[in-house]
Amino acid sequence: MKKLECIIRPHKLEEVREALDKLDVHGMTVTEVRGFGRQKGHTEHYRGVEYKAEFQPKLKLDILVRDDQAAECTKAIQDAAKTGKFGDGKIFVSDVADVLRIRTGDHGEQAI
Numbered sequence: 001m002k003k004l005e006c007i008i009r010p011h012k013l014e015e016v017r018e019a020l021d022k023l024d025v026h027g028m029t030v031t032e033v034r035g036f037g038r039q040k041g042h043t044e045h046y047r048g049v050e051y052k053a054e055f056q057p058k059l060k061l062d063i064l065v066r067d068d069q070a071a072e073c074t075k076a077i078q079d080a081a082k083t084g085k086f087g088d089g090k091i092f093v094s095d096v097a098d099v100l101r102i103r104t105g106d107h108g109e110q111a112i
Helices: 010-022 067-081
Strands: 002-008 029-035 042-046 049-053 056-065 090-095
Touching: 002 010, 002 067, 010 056, 010 067, 056 067, 067 090
Parallel strands: none
Antiparallel strands: 002 056, 002 090, 029 056, 042 049
């Protein structure tokens, strides 16, 4: 199993969810986060005052998939989340040793 940790723009969430739904991936955890990458934030103006917005609002998606779904899912997420501008985000892929569904006690892929 693989865990996909995706940092995306907030307005791209629905497009990513729909893309994963088409691949029969229905579960994810969504967390509101703030951060920056290479762009190191940007300058904004509010009521005539300039200030530096260093941490950008993003969403972090945690998604568990079978090994054979990982490449297809990362491509679908990339296509759905891409705007072509700085700050589109990242996808981190890592191995998952086991998953346990608390309600039923199912382990492994049956628990996804």
